[in-house]
Amino acid sequence: MRVLHVIDTLEPGGTERQCVFLARGLAERGVTNGVWYFKPGTLLGDLAGAGVSSRHLPVGSYRSPWFARRVLALAREVRLFRPDVVQSYGYYSNLPALLAGSLARVPVRIASRRDLGLYLTPGKRRLERWGWKLAHRLIANSYSVKQHLMQDEQVPAAKIVVIRNGVDLGGWNPAAREQALDETTPTVGMVAHFRHQKDHRTFLQAAAQVAVAVPAARFCLIGSGVLEEETRALAATLGLADRVHFAGELKGEALRRAVARLSVSVLTSKHNEGLPNAVIESMALGLPVVATAAGGAVELVDDGVTGFLVPPEAPAAVAERTIMLLKDPALARRFGGTARLKVEREFAMPVMIRAFHDLYESLLRSRQATA
Helix, strand or coil: CEEEEEEEECCCCHHHHHHHHHHHHHHHCCCEEEEEEEECCHHHHHHCCCCEEEEECCCCCCCCCCHHHHHHHHHHHHHHHCCCEEEECCHHHHHHHHHHHHHCCCCEEEEEECCCCCCCCHHHHHHHHHHHCCCCEEEECCHHHHHHHHHHCCCCHHHEEECCCCECCCCCCHHHHHHHCCCCCCEEEEECCCCHHHCHHHHHHHHHHHHHHCCCCEEEEECCCCCHHHHHHHHHHCCCCCCEEEEECCCHHHHHHHHHCCCEEEECCCCCCCCCHHHHHHHHCCCCEEEECCCCHHHHCCECCCEEEECCCCHHHHHHHHHHHHHCHHHHHHHHHHHHHHHHHHCEHHHHHHHHHHHHHHHHHHHHHHC
16 A cells, blocks of 8 residues: 655644654555655654655645646656555645645545634635545544534535544653652643644643642743743743743653653643644643643543543633642542553554554545446
């Protein structure tokens, strides 16, 4: 089997990491993979030596007068690669990949929606819906996304396949947390890009309340983005400048070490979450989680069992649940242990890779039977 993955960037992000993990995992199963990207990024290094070919093929804006010509060029390259499956990963890669795959007569074409699409303009959503007509299946990474696609985008249920994100259980090992955790300095953290949907304001407002109740508490924000400076300014305004560590963009072992030092993992997203990798990874490490009930987070956190769910934009609720976990280490350990078991059962990387592999084979058999 030959699979071509088309993605807009290889800069570190949840979707991008899932693409790289999938390509590497399929390669281990004997699948010939290519990862073609429109913009380079540091995740390219993760493909080196993994038996996965990669190519930089910029397409540019859909509004560019050169867009059609670039899609035709992409289609010619796709035809030469001769994939059985072309898989795209979101708004900016779906349309070029589906158009090129159709022109190249790729037998199976699969698009993806990995969030609720709430930041897309009405025009972009119409364009994406049109592109999906060229796909044989549309992957949603959570049942929340599938529900949204059916209700708000009028996508037939039979066209949508839910394959939830996977995590490398070997890399995210609770033993690492036992070694890294400093119980004398409780640390509350969040892994998230600095953008509106992640709502760092709510995190910091909650942190200010936690700091009063637990004076020893410190806070860590892991990530980068356009709102980082604004967030730093808010931390200073709230009197938290010396208690909040801005760790920057981390990946690989550096990210795992930073998360392992946390006592409680928080996610304060307002909306638009597909299936947050940061929550899955925290749970895999055996961390208790406090997350807002946004998108696929409700499929990850069993309230009162693996962590706590709170309403979006409710800093008092975030603070209350976080304080509860910091003051009750036994409860935190129990939630963390149950969280790890859930990830092992439902979100292990082999589960995700097998689901994609089985889907590809099933669609190929179906297409061959009707050819």
